[in-house]
Each structure stands twice: as structure tokens, then as C-alpha cells.
Amino acid sequence: MGPYILAIESSCDETAASVIGNGKILSNIVATQDVHIKYGGIVPELASRAHQQNIIPVVNQALLNANITKSMLNAVAVTKGPGLLGSLLVGISFAKSFALGLNVPLIEVNHMQAHILSHFIDDPKPEFPFICLTVSGGHTQIVLVKNHLEMEILGETQDDAVGEAFDKSAKLLGLPYPGGPLIDKYAQEGNSQAYTFPKVDTPGLNFSFSGIKTAILYFLQNNTMKDEQFIAKNLNNICASIQYTLIDILMRKLRKAVQETGIREVAIAGGVSANKGLRKVLEMEANTQGWKVYVPDFQYCTDNAAMIAMAAHFKYVKGDFSSQALVPDPRMNF
Ligand code: KG4
Numbered sequence: 001m002g003p004y005i006l007a008i009e010s011s012c013d014e015t016a017a018s019v020i021g022n023g024k025i026l027s028n029i030v031a032t033q034d035v036h037i038k039y040g041g042i043v044p045e046l047a048s049r050a051h052q053q054n055i056i057p058v059v060n061q062a063l064l065n066a067n068i069t070k071s072m073l074n075a076v077a078v079t080k081g082p083g084l085l086g087s088l089l090v091g092i093s094f095a096k097s098f099a100l101g102l103n104v105p106l107i108e109v110n111h112m113q114a115h116i117l118s119h120f121i122d123d124p125k126p127e128f129p130f131i132c133l134t135v136s137g138g139h140t141q142i143v144l145v146k147n148h149l150e151m152e153i154l155g156e157t158q159d160d161a162v163g164e165a166f167d168k169s170a171k172l173l174g175l176p177y178p179g180g181p182l183i184d185k186y187a188q189e190g191n192s193q194a195y196t197f198p199k200v201d202t203p204g205l206n207f208s209f210s211g212i213k214t215a216i217l218y219f220l221q222n223n224t225m226k227d228e229q230f231i232a233k234n235l236n237n238i239c240a241s242i243q244y245t246l247i248d249i250l251m252r253k254l255r256k257a258v259q260e261t262g263i264r265e266v267a268i269a270g271g272v273s274a275n276k277g278l279r280k281v282l283e284m285e286a287n288t289q290g291w292k293v294y295v296p297d298f299q300y301c302t303d304n305a306a307m308i309a310m311a312a313h314f315k316y317v318k319g320d321f322s323s324q325a326l327v328p329d330p331r332m333n334f
């Protein structure tokens with residue numbers, strides 16, 4: 001049933017491990033860190049310490065759930081980047097020692113490519129070439145996916161990521177971190193046309209979200225000055241309008257990418273691909289424009305190690321291994 005690969009993900013604030021056997025995910029364990037909630041964002045030093053506490057129990061649970069022992073592993077895979085240096089270091093140090101101890105090869109994985117490859121865990125799988133809109137807390141990219149391991153970035157954000165725009169807007173509304181899922185929740189009860197925010201266009205397929213963030217800040221300041229209860233009274237409509245605007249910025253570029261490449265196989269990936277509003281707009285686009293749309297299972301949208309395991313499987317098959325000299329690459333590109 002091999003190859004069996006243990007995959008570890010620790011690039012941000014999730015400590016995750018997964019076992020894949022012959023291309024099938026056998027376990028998928030994620031320990032979310034809640035130490036950051038009271039700070040309203042991720043504190044890198046606290047993230048590294050929590051990874052150190054979580055990594056052994058998470059790996060043990062992943063092996064247990066997969067019903068295999070350490071000695072059956074054929075390789076150990078780990079996220080090399082992009083991510084927080086200290087967080088990546090915990091996963092990489094662990095993976096290196098584990099691989100050395102078991103005398104099996106080490107496989108390095110790019111976190112952003114892994115988000116895209118989460119589409120190969122279950123059916124239906126996209127056909128090559130396809131376009132993937134990768135939307136997370138740290139990245140916003142339109143990627144041309146040529147095959148499992150060959151990808152080209154067609155456009156990306158020049159400043160904030162869309163997940164960051166969701167989270168910062170939520171913070172302005174007094175919602176706890178991470179606020180993206182909460183904006184999504186309140187937006188479902190609101191009117192997306194209640195308020196409009198100015199959109200600054202950027203050249204080509206690149207994105208910008210910093211202007212909209214400032215516009216939301218001023219909008220909230222002005223209205224709260226007139227009525228202290230403005231946010232509390234209109235939370236659903238404000239969330240719906242913010243979400244509509246952010247999705248509109250994403251969709252304009254995605255439509256442009258489809259038009260320019262002529263590729264109608266379209267996938268989304270990353271934490272923000274869990275957003276119900278974005279999923280609905282994509283479904284509509286599929287119905288009206290004839291796109292074939294691929295949306296990951298909720299458990300594979302936000303950070304997880306199953307996607308790292310899937311990417312590692314393709315690298316294992318190709319014989320693409322790393323040495324013990326492996327170091328984190330916080331700004332890793334394709
Ligand atoms: O991919 P991910 O788990 O971590 C990174 O690699 O960054 O993405 C996390 C981001 C956060 O900004 C979070 O607020 C956002 O994904 N997110 C959402 C939703 N679920 C997660 N944003 C909008 N709507 C959601 N339902």
C-alpha cells in the first residue's frame with residue numbers, strides 16, 4: 001500500500017500532520033493555536049512555542065489514525081515556506097531529525113503549491129492546465145497550473161492579502177481574530193448593496209487591497225462619529241457590503257485571467273476559499289459562463305497537512321528529495 005509519507009505543516013499558527021499511503025490520505029490532524037485570540041493577531045514567538053508543544057502529540061495522533069507505525073514510513077515531508085521563520089523552523093527541525101532517525105528521504109513542500117494540490121485529494125480533480133485563485137491570510141495569487149509540480153503565477157497582490165483584508169476589516173468592527181469567517185457569517189443575513197466602497201484598479205492580473213482597507217476605516221469612523229451604535233445596528237449590512245466588495249475585486253481579475261488564457265477550468269484554494277459568498281459567485285459563473293469550477297472540501301481550505309502530504313506524494317513519485325541541509329524559506333516562491 002506504500003509509499004507511506006508523513007507530512008508536517010507548521011508555517012503559521014496551525015500545527016498539522018497527515019499520513020498519505022499510495023496517494024490516499026489516511027489521517028489529517030490539525031491543532032489550532034488559540035493563544036493568539038487575545039492579541040487580535042498572530043504573535044510569531046508564541047506560535048513557535050505552541051508548535052513545539054503540539055508537534056509530537058499531533059504526529060503521534062496522525063500515525064495512530066492512519067493505523068501505521070513509524071517503521072512503515074517511506075519518507076517525511078515538511079513545509080519549507082512561505083511562512084513565519086520561527087514556525088517553519090519547528091516543523092523543519094522535527095522533520096529532519098525524524099527522517100534521519102528512520103533513515104528515509106526528506107521532501108520539502110511549498111505551502112502555496114500545496115494549497116492548490118489539495119484539489120487532488122478527492123474527486124472531482126481539475127484537468128491540466130487550470131487556473132487557481134489562491135486566497136489566504138498571507139497570499140492572493142492567480143496561478144496557471146500546468147501540471148502537479150509546474151505552476152506559474154499570473155498575478156498577485158501588491159500589498160495586503162485578501163484574507164488580511166477580511167481580518168483587518170473584522171478588527172475594525174470589533175470582531176475577534178480571525179474575523180474572516182465571522183464576516184462571512186454576518187454577511188449572509190445582510191444586504192450587500194447597503195454601502196459601497198471605492199475600488200482602485202491595478203494593472204494586469206495583480207491585486208491591491210490596501211486602498212479598500214483605508215476606505216472602510218474612514219467609512220466606519222465617519223458613521224460612528226454621527227451614531228455611536230452605527231456598527232452594532234448595521235453589522236450584517238456592513239459585513240455583506242465589505243464581503244461583496246472584496247469578492248468583486250477577486251472576481252474581476254479571475255474573469256480577466258480566464259479571458260486572457262482561454263482556460264475555463266477554474267479552482268480556488270486557501271483559507272478564503274471557505275467563504276460562502278465567494279463559492280456562490282463562482283457557482284453562478286459556472287452556470288452562466290460555462291466554467292468548470294473546483295472548490296476544496298472545507299477541511300482542506302484552511303491550513304492542514306493533508307495538502308502537504310498530497311504534494312509530497314507527487315514529489316516522491318518523481319524522486320524529488322531534499323538533503324539534511326534543508327532550511328526554512330519564509331518568502332519562498334515557485
Ligand atoms: O490558508 P489559511 O488557513 O492560512 C494562511 O496560509 O494564511 O488562511 C487563513 C485566512 C484568514 O485570513 C481567515 O480569516 C480566512 O482565511 N478565512 C476566511 C474564511 N475562512 C477562513 N475568510 C473569509 N471567509 C471565510 N469563511
Ligand code: ZN
Binds near residue numbers: 137
Ligand atoms: Zn495557507
